[in-house]
Amino acid sequence: MSACAALIIGNEVLSAKIVDQNGPHLIARLREHGATLTTLQVVPDDVDAIVEALTLARKRARFVITSGGVGPTHDDVTVRAVALALGRRVVRLPEMVDILQRAHAGEQVPDAALRMAEAPEGSELIAMGDTRFPVLLCDRVFLLPGVPQYFRAQLEAVLPRIPPEPVTLQVLFVDLGEPELAPILDRVALALPHVAFGSYPVFEKDAGYRVKLTVEHRLVAEVSAAVGRLLAELPGGSIVRRG
Amino acid sequence: MSACAALIIGNEVLSAKIVDQNGPHLIARLREHGATLTTLQVVPDDVDAIVEALTLARKRARFVITSGGVGPTHDDVTVRAVALALGRRVVRLPEMVDILQRAHAGEQVPDAALRMAEAPEGSELIAMGDTRFPVLLCDRVFLLPGVPQYFRAQLEAVLPRIPPEPVTLQVLFVDLGEPELAPILDRVALALPHVAFGSYPVFEKDAGYRVKLTVEHRLVAEVSAAVGRLLAELPGGSIVRRG
Incomplete structure (x- = not known):
């Protein structure tokens, strides 16, 4: 079975500051791809809430796709929460540090930006052809950004990893x-x-x-x-x- | 605290057969009303999935609003699942039977239609001014229909029961x-x-x-x-x- 579950992470969605585009887009693309979506949860930027939602999602589906909470600011807690739910430490991925260093063109990478290199230990990076950041993947959980244009681009790199089950x-x-x-x-x-x-x-x-x-x-x-x-x-x- | 959680129930949403309108509408109206939404879950018409989602929702919020799965057909399992999650029996509400009998204008109400009168034991009915069916309420869980026009109408009868917390x-x-x-x-x-x-x-x-x-x-x-x-x-x- 190749069922998927989705987590849309962000206070801004629950508080009506923005209308979520990633959930509807994900639902449509999974259907076109031939994968079953078993549950979609919208949760706040809160470690406990994400851990609980992810634990439930992993019970209900083989693959989980998350959207949001992966930036460099204090409210970006997705990596920490996912690591906690998976029972893994948070580490700084050397490949990601390299990417950030290239992006900063030789200048010193600010500490806050280096937070973008943090990931659950044992994570894999899926290289993207044309955009800066690869997709972060750990224990069949794909961590995607919340910004719709990046979410959409990364999702296209995720779908080939999910075996379709045409209906x-x-x-x-x-x-x-x-x-x-x-x-x-x-x-x-x-x-x-x-x-x-x-x-x-x-x-x-x-x-x-x-x-x-x-x-x-x-x-x-x-x-x-x-x-x-x-x-x-x-x-x-x-x-x-x-x- | 008057935090809310939402459950959007329906295979048709997860399988992209329809685009959910009730979730975005609920998010916007709760914000306008001044209530906090702590989580929104989209789940299939499956008793286990609904029980699990509702249990989580009740941990995260004082009030829960559900959408969908309250019709008379085999895939309408919301009442049964909510009753199970609340530890209550499913009973036929006499007030609801009366309403159905009036709706059928003296004719025999078909058995399938009488399923619309089933509810968790101890449920309260919130009368609606202008539409046929009242809102079903049990243990601060509001069971709303999935059809957008009815969902919207019933939501307006629900909001006065949720104390606003302006932000x-x-x-x-x-x-x-x-x-x-x-x-x-x-x-x-x-x-x-x-x-x-x-x-x-x-x-x-x-x-x-x-x-x-x-x-x-x-x-x-x-x-x-x-x-x-x-x-x-x-x-x-x-x-x-x-x-």
Whole structure:
């Protein structure tokens, strides 16, 4: 299984100072990539909160992607929190110090900037082609920056490390209310517990259907069998459209 | 303290079938209301995942607002999961059965629709003026529907139950790089641990400043004192603008 979990770290998101762009972008890109996202948590710049959230995320997913809290200021506590959650010390990575020294073109690197070289012991760096900073990776936790343009660039270097699990999806648009639909769907879902069914009512009068039903599984054959079963159980003429 | 936590429940959000609108709306409205949001979790329609997320949320906040998973179909497991997390039985609320019966205008209410009357034992219903369904509340957990128009309407009935804690915010726009700023900010933040400082670098060349500094506290006097201290420590001329 290659399920992912996400941590969006930053007081600025929770306090409505900025609208998070990284969460929605990550959700969309993981879907396109074919990876399953099991949970997304938005947490403050607080070591305890991050440790707790990461511990939960690692229980729920093989890979974790974090966004934010990796800069040089006092509120950037992600590295420290991740190290704590992984039971690792924080060390200064020599490769990262080299990168910072090159970035400062021979001048003395300020102490605060050197904080950017800190990482959980045993971390790996994934080189980026065109931007300054590599992606930090430790125990299948990817630590990405919160600034959207950098987050997006680094995410593209992360995705190849996450094996995709393509999913087959079929959609039925049904002109039946959810209360009428519910017992049928319950029956089919109970008989096929490995298939994922979704039921999404629409409330616009002119939609032409009342519920959008989704059927998902890794295997095409399983989805076809489940759709066949639904077609057999639903009243004739209740399916308006398929997608 | 009147901190809130949020649970956005729904496979459809995590699998990118819909873009969540309720999370961003909730974040904005809580801020306007003057309540602190300590964490927001997006979780699947899965009882274990919801129980675990709610348990964490209740540790982190006095009030919890959930969105989604309260309809009549098999994937609507929020009521069952919340009851489990609160250690309460699921019961059918007589007041809710009455409402459903009125909604069905004398006709027999289908069994599936009656699932909408289920709630954790001891739940309270907050009447809504103009819409059919009241808000379900149990042990300071508010169970809201996932459909954005209903979520928004019910949220307005929830907010008066959450005592606001207005926050004073001052913003300094600083023309200093984060590495130069970091040691100063660290020093001030360490001396005033009760004040919340935020540091947000901008990367647009023409912004006219390099870092946006935020200073927050419940009391105006604390914010003024903290800003005064920053002004004293920052190099002359580095503050471009105040807001």
